[in-house]
Amino acid sequence: MSVKRRTQLMLEPEQHDRLQTLAEVEGTSVSNLVREAINRFLRQRQPLPITEDPIWEIIGIGAGEKELIDNIPVSEDPGLYYLADLMARKEIGPYATLRDGSVHAWEIAPQRYIEGPDGSPVRVGEDER
Numbered sequence: 001m002s003v004k005r006r007t008q009l010m011l012e013p014e015q016h017d018r019l020q021t022l023a024e025v026e027g028t029s030v031s032n033l034v035r036e037a038i039n040r041f042l043r044q045r046q047p048l049p050i051t052e053d054p055i056w057e058i059i060g061i062g063a064g065e066k067e068l069i070d071n072i073p074v075s076e077d078p079g080l081y082y083l084a085d086l087m088a089r090k091e092i093g094p095y096a097t098l099r100d101g102s103v104h105a106w107e108i109a110p111q112r113y114i115e116g117p118d119g120s121p122v123r124v125g126e127d128e129r
């Protein structure tokens with residue numbers, strides 16, 4: 001048996017009465033019941049090893065079949081992709097009619113992109129940064 005440390009707890013009267021009754025029924029002490037409860041609590045609160053964290057399940061969840069808009073990564077301008085999806089679902093803007101070829105960033109968000117001299121998108125105000 002290990003050496004125990006004395007600790008004082010402040011319990012509500014009802015908590016103390018219920019623990020005392022349970023201790024009598026089970027033939028043990030209130031202290032033992034509290035230690036058992038703390039052990040259960042600590043086992044439940046034990047952090048998972050990093051490799052078992054459920055957060056890892058989201059990796060790749062956003063991988064999709066959609067092609068990039070003018071090779072702009074989604075992480076660079078998620079709003080562009082949100083607008084494109086919204087426009088496609090509502091069949092407005094560049095998605096209003098069927099057409100061959102890709103939709104360009106300046107067609108989706110003309111306030112943010114213009115067509116550069118070489119046909120690639122240029123972010124408005126980018127040279128000012």
